[in-house]
Amino acid sequence: MSESSVCPQPRLTTGETTAGFQIKRVVGIPEIRVTAYEMEHQTTGAQILHLHCDDRENLFAVAFRTPPRNSTGLPHILEHAVLAGSERYPVKDAFNELLRGSLQTFINAFTYPDKTIYPVASQVKADFYNLARVYADLVFRPRLLVETFRQEGHHLAWSEGQEGKRTLTVSGIVYNEMKGAYSSPDNLMYKALQENLFPDTVYRFDSGGNPRDIPDLTHDDFRAFHRRFYSPANARIFIYGDIAPEEHLLFLQDVLQGFPRISVNSSIPVQPRWEKPRTAKGVFPIGREDDPRGKANVNLAWMLAENTDEETVILLEVIGSVLVGSAAGPLRKALIDSGLGQDLSPVTGFERDYRQTVFAVGLRGTDADKAGKIEALILATLEKVVRDGVDRELIEGSLHQIELQGREIVRKNYPYGIVLMSRVFHTWMYDGDPLHSLNFPRLIAMIRRRWQEDPRLFEKLIQSWFLDNPHRLLSVMEPDRTLLEEEETAFAKRMEALSATLSAEEKERIAEEQENLKAFQTTPDSPDAVATLPRLKVRDIERQVEIIPTEQAAMNGTKILRHELFTNGIAYLDLAFDVSTVADDLQPCLPLLGKLVTQMGAAGRSYTEMAKLIALKTGGIRPSVNAGFVAGGNGASDFPRNSWQQMVFRLKALDRNIPEAMEILADLLGAGDMTDRQRLRDLLLEKKNRFQASIVPAGHIFARRLAGASLSLPAWRDEQWHGRYQLKYLQDLSGAFPDREALVEELVQLKTSILSRVGLTVNMTAGAAGLKVMSERLPSLLTRLPVGREKEKMPPPSLTPVNRGIVIPVQVSYVAQALPAPIYGHRDTAALMVASRFLSNGYLYKSIRIQGGAYGGMSAYDPLLGVFAFMSYRDPHISRTLRVYEEAAAALEREGISGEDHEKAVIGTIGSLDRPMDPAGKGMAALIRHLSSLTDAYRQHLRNEILDLRREDVRETAVRFLEKAVGKSAVAVFSSEERLRETSERWQGGKLHLERLAME
């Protein structure tokens, strides 16, 4: 993003007609440097919104309203299936081809409860239009083959049971994906809330698909739904970036040609407001041996204003943030302090993804019989807030956060255009003003004006929208130890019954269709078909690496890095402390320590007072712990000398608040108070519960971490801080607390030994003005920290690879195998990066996802941790998947890499290195590169190597590596106990060391 802070000059005028489009409105929004064009295609009625700005990461997205009529998951399966080829691009997996063969910076598709969105983005103009052209064709004119429907949706299949006896089962990618989703308690809570709060609308259905209902979907219904809702007449097209609007119109004119204007009724019905509150009950699975006590979840939710009632919605959002947005929020505090549950329910907050907005709040880790008490407490607290008045500082804090979020350029896992797109769709999808929520200064001014006119504005809104609003749902979700087994037994019975009704002929037909599908999947697309897709060449790729401006300095032994970037008036300050001197057994407590330092009281203020200050003057203070190898060393054989371990505190603030924000940081780091045991306990439980809930949705990542843990010191730290080891640590500590009298003292000691000036690195990212203020204020911040003294790095523990099976309550598996691998600076690094991409997108994708029916199969090579890993996600198999991993080297040796696949793998590797970053991300990346000695010269060298690799070298290096490293590899599988036992018995790699991961 460039330095400019003005909107691009308008290039079209309101009311004019050009290239078959009517320009309905042209508006400048200077605060986000955007000129917005609202347009309509005259023939079809397609709606277009272009946000023209100077960001070169252009984004194109087609969205449709897709109201579901049942829970067969039709919109979701369709989302998968349209990406499997069109008449013009007849390739079986067009999505994967685009993913591999382009410089896309984002390519995905999303199914919401009422809409489906297809976005693509790229920083290269030619590539952008290639992607947009193919994507639009796939969406508007897909083939929707019956084979695709069966592969992505569902089909009956015979699976080999024990003693060669075949049993009937259901398979399909979405089917398995949703089985995983239906094992996740958080997901089930959201679902229960949505379905029960809107019982008379389309929201009572699951657009993603309930595994029980998915098999009812037919191919005919499926095609009819596409014809009806995927027409340009029902499309809203969102475009963002620096390409001029006229160019987009010429492109769209072509894309939309030939479609008639049809009338589509896709409106989302309004849920009538209830006369009185209701209750709902539901269950979620836990492990067979888990204790169900204290594991229920209780939520209270209200249906609020319609998304299109923009002023009311934004005021209600402020109220939501006041009530629960910070530790000082009265509702959050009352619930936590009550001791009725362990921490706030994950379903807490304001939700805009429905036609009518929702606010929900509640407790996790409670019991069903406390539901009445929890409800009464929430209502009593709201009454008290209305009676005593809302704390003005909380409102100011919330307005400050709206300004900060409106201003900040955010580019984390997705483009900034996606952030703006989601804001736009909250109103646009329901025929409201798409630009409303982009104009944050106007929103803040409106709120201030209304607040000034009526000082009791917020109290009145809480009274009418919460206390006097009968559309309120009390939802109780209880843990169930036998739910998974019951579902599996019921499924097996259904299959048996079905099997019994089948004639020999029908049985044979299922086997035949299964064979046909397999043949369809394994037959490669014809070269002619593949050639229809436009594709980049390696020679089109920029050879120069992009450099993040970095100025190095030192101040009394403290290293200082400064990055001057355009940040739209926001400053980022990182303090990175060396933690390689912390003993191995104390390492797991570092993430908790970070949380305590930033969320407890300090400098004579209570934690609620600190929380208010933080919301009022900063964009947050976030701790993280990171480790990696230093490039160019001997890797694993040379640690710990050649690795680094750091705890980083990142402060974010508007430029104008830097002095106060740095003062707050100094108070937390230098004058923190950790003696409030009640608060310590609450934070510990919150951390443990959040961590626990993150495992099922990201099982493959946890399996990879665990498998890699014994392979290098940085990987071991990663497991101790972020893996299942960390969860065990948090669980043990919560079990022992508050009897561990010494805990507070230990933490204080650890904190003092880490947070000192010795070995400190300061990293600043901002515009020139922000850097100047930060630099001026730095000395006084540093004097608040103890000087500290040099200490020895701790020797690494001895680590041995163990094959592990971790029992968790799920119906699918997550299978990982990790191998020790070269670090940055090694001569094989470039080839292995390309090989990993090739295996991911080719061999593993085909064997595990397409043929195995898992939601995902991939490899990941991390030279920073020195680990290469295979992973599968929501996988119906274990042994079969492990065999696929084992055979990777042989497959690579046998089949080689075609010239075209090699080119795609190189482009994909470069694409991942060039992933665009926001200013905050650039600052952090520069710090990590500095710690890892990844100089710009080395990065250029690595890029050249990747671009110049010969495919024979990639194959030869990868085969040699896999054959050699496999002997030192480790396996980790997260799955149900039954599946793990069966694998452990049958797997030729030996027994798995089984361990139950309690969800407590």
Ligand SMILES: [Zn+2]
């Ligand atoms: Zn999906």
